[in-house]
Amino acid sequence: MTLLFASTTAACLVVLAAVAVRIDAESRRSGLDHEVGSRATGLSRAVWFDAGVLHLEPLSEDELARGAQVLAVLQAAPGKPPSLRNVEPARSALPGQDRLGLLWQSVLEEQETVQVSAPSETGGRLRWAAAPVWDDDRIGAAVLVGTEVARGERDHDVLVRWLAVGCTALVCCAAAVGHLLSGRAMRPALVGLEQQEQFLAEAAHELRTPLATLRLVVERADTSDEALRLVDRLSRLVTGLLARARTETGAQRAELVPLRLDQLVETTVEELPDQDNVTVNSEPVVVLGDPDLLAQAVRNLVENAQRHGGPPGSPVEVTVAPGLVAVRDHGAGVPLADRERVFARGVTGASGAGSGTGAGLAIVRWVAELHHGSARLTDAPGGGSLAELRLPKDRARTSSSSSHEDLGTVGS
Known part of the structure; x- marks a missing residue:
């Protein structure tokens, strides 16, 4: 933010300085032309x-003549080259004879004051003005007045240097002020993120400790495997929710690792408390993904289909293909107008795999976008809804093209 603030200020100052330099240069040129032209x-x-x-004779008494830096009079008879008279301060201050001849021709052609830039014989850069003097109906002479260009350029260079120094100082001040303001603006956000991270750490500790204790109690009581699976599922849910909170706040990044998508889906379905009506059709697929987050997305899709995909016990079909996890139910489906709305948090759908509180499908879409994929609802052939979790093709491949046997199970 400091760099952006300073860069913006610098760009504005550079534009203003460039405009000021251009206006000053044009103003000095115009002023110089006006000075020599009016004097001549x-x-x-x-x-x-x-x-x-x-x-x-009047030239010896006229204030305009005494204030001229270079002064001379060109006089010529008809058909003859001009001669010099009343040269001040010296002949070397005037242009060469060729340039004087060209200047005289310009006065004869224009019949008014002519302004040109021409060097003196000593190499000085001057701005000249030649004004005609009429002898009845012809131009018999011309008053030549010259002024050094370097004098105005020196003043212009001083202005440019002051502008450069001033703009640099202003940019430094702007950077310091921007740094101070951005620091003060970001401090509450940084404090809030630190407090949220502390809360997540405390929540993780407070939730994992009783879950671990509960698992030990269940194991000692020699209860059914179903209770152990429920405890493990609850532990994974807590871990997934905490991971999502950390990822959304920027406290950590999702770690995408190669995993067997088909095995992940099968394991997730087996851990569901009610999976008798769920069938899985899969082929070996390897993807780059976060196991916990993908398992949570699959679990939400299947549970939404079980809960809202028709009467209790209605079949739910899960298909795993390269870059795709599709969950089909046999309910009434979701209206076309609601198929995007049900992915928003807190939105309730009417029926079908996309219905529910909205939190489940919101998590599915968040997981899909985190993996650079997408989630959508469509009509299933023959009725019902088809919920799809898609991963980009460049992140998914069949196991036949890689040594997926080395990956082991999803839990590894």
């Missing part, structure tokens, strides 16, 4: 021709 035009009006004689 004003001085051209101060001198005059009288019977073909150019009078330059």
Whole structure:
């Protein structure tokens, strides 16, 4: 968040600085042109021709002339090249003779003040303005005024340096303020996550300890295997719920390992308290997944089908294929409009494998998405509902293409 805050501030400041630099450069160029143009035009009006004689006396007294950095007068008779008069401060400050000739031609063609950039004979970069002086109906002379470009560029460079220093300082301040604000904003969330993790750890301890004690009591009492299976199932449920809570809060990540999906489904069905009406049709399939979470998803699918898939004892068929666990019931089915809604938490379905409180199918979809898969409800051929848990094909493969015999049972 600090980096994002600082980067955003830096981007905005860079844009503003670039706009400021561009505006300043254009403003200085415009100001320089206005300065030399106004000075040349004003001085051209101060001198005059009288019977073909150019009078330059006002230039010695005019404030515009005294303030000019470079000043000269070009005068030419008809058909002759221009000659220089009243050169200040020296001839070397003016452009070469060729450029002066081109400047004079531009004044004759435009018949108004002309502005050009041309170096002096010493190599200085100057901006020139040449204003015509009329001798009756022709241009007999031109007042030439020059100003160094480097003077404005130096001031422009100073502005650029100050902008760079100022923007850097502002970005550092923004980063510090962003770090402080993001830290204060994230602190309650971090405290909440730490408290939740502490609660999960305490809940795990408080739930697992009595379950372990209960299992010992059941074993000593020499009760039926059914009671032991129920205790083991309750222990797995607690472990699965805690794992889900930790995963959703980011306290831990799901560990996807190679496992036999068909064996996992068969073992899960065998542990159900009532599995007489459940048949499993499977083929050897190896997937990458979390055993506890996948077992919980399969258990929820089958129990929903048993509970809401028709009258008690109605058959439930479980099919395992590459990348697919499908559970079919023979109930009334789920209306098309409710097939997505029943996957939301707390939503009650009408009938079929997708009905119930909504928590069971919500967990199924969460497990599917955690494995980059999907869960959906469709109509079963011949009536009833078909609930599908799908895994992506690149994460599922048949055991014939791998040495699945080395994987052992699901519990391993």
